[in-house]
Amino acid sequence: MTRERIIAPEESGDETEFHKGLRPQSLDEYIGQPGTVERLKIAIEATKARGESLDHLLFHGPPGLGKTTLAYIIALELGRDINLTSGPALERPADMMPFLVNAAEGDIIFIDEIHRLPRVVEEFLYSAMEDFVVNFTLDKGMYSKPLPFQLKKFTLIGATTRPAMLTRPLRDRFGIQQHLDFYDESDLTTIARRSAHILETKIEAEGARELARRARGTPRIVNRLLRRVRDYAQVRADGVITEQVAGEALRLEGIDELGLDRLDELMLRVIKDTYGGGPVGSAALAATMNEEVDTLEDVVEPYLLKIGFLARTPQGRRITRRAYEHLGEPPPPDAITPQPSLLDEAFATDAKARERKRENKRGDGRAEGGP
Ligand SMILES: Nc1ncnc2c1ncn2[C@@H]1O[C@H](COP(=O)(O)OP(=O)(O)O)[C@@H](O)[C@H]1O
Ligand SMILES: [Mg+2]
Secondary structure: OOOOOOOOOOOOHHHHHHHHHHOOOOOOOOOOOHHHHHHHHHHHHHHHHHOOOOOOEEEEOOOOOOHHHHHHHHHHHHOOOEEEEEHHHOOOHHHHHHHHHHOOOOOEEEEEOHHHOOHHHHHHHHHHHHHOEEEEOOOOOOOOOOEEEEOOOOEEEEEEOOHHHOOHHHHHOOOEEEEOOOOOHHHHHHHHHHHHHHOOOOEOHHHHHHHHHOOOOOHHHHHHHHHHHHHHHHHHOOOOEOHHHHHHHHHHOOOOOOOOOHHHHHHHHHHHHOOOOOOEOHHHHHHHHOOOHHHHHHHHHHHHHHOOOEEEEOOEEEEEHHHHHHOOOOOOOOOEOOOOOHHHHHHOOOHHHHHHHHHHHHHHHHHOOOO
């Protein structure tokens, strides 16, 4: 695609600075994810009281939900240094060495996209994480005996959109594991208002809610929408983001009332038209759409699953009754009504979200004639 996708939850180069400025600096400033925030507060307080280092910590969840933000906040709250790297940047154990050797007691090493860590580096990390020792081979010469090297008790924070791709031994070495789920509308509204305040942009409550509704549960997207709408408000309105201004600006960007854009729509239509509604595997789907499998699985799918437009079955993806309705077509008689996934249920952090899910489930149960 030539055009940058405004609702892509990944960060793109030119906006790094923009997002940095909007990052909350403490757990109290962090909006939403109450379960995660509470658990982290307890862990941080206990760690400080004992004067120890924090357990290794793994954050998983779709992009743009605040994993990196939390890693920075933890470092700030602990008063420790944090160093950042990522799975693909660490090709060999030697690439990991500077981070390990330079970490003081309690310092944080953050590995983004930890599921993309090469196997050799991953195995190298086992003893580093568990015993704070690495066996490092200096070179391949005749003295190539591994040298044990004692490390300080650092904390590793890993972030991943794909926890299932981590090997069991690596996952087990994280004492704390937190899943971040999509944010609800009220939290996203609060984030929109907070960000507007930082950017000194006037936004009405209904304007903020309009952004929240279309942000696919993702703080990074709500901030990005705010940025676009702010420009529009400045040029086409008197600078104030009202519900109407937000709606007009986002329509102009090709984002519908649910926050879905052309790529989402394309995926739904390809499943419907080319694959008769599914099931279809993601590789076939990606090939037909001329997209990366990773983009579909990490970026497009999670939200479509979340809002019940897509269902995962052992045979592949199917679009649901609700998706047909959204596309403005009558669903075929065998169209499915999705059940909320077990994962969503288990990880629901927010009472309201749980309540909504219970209601949906009751509704779906009726539609399907019982569970
Ligand atoms: N809980 C939150 N409250 C307010 N803003 C948030 C929150 N979580 C994320 N953000 C905003 O969204 C942006 C993306 O978050 P980030 O931590 O980079 O996501 P991830 O690492 O999960 O992809 C951040 O720059 C921050 O401005
Ligand atoms: Mg990140």
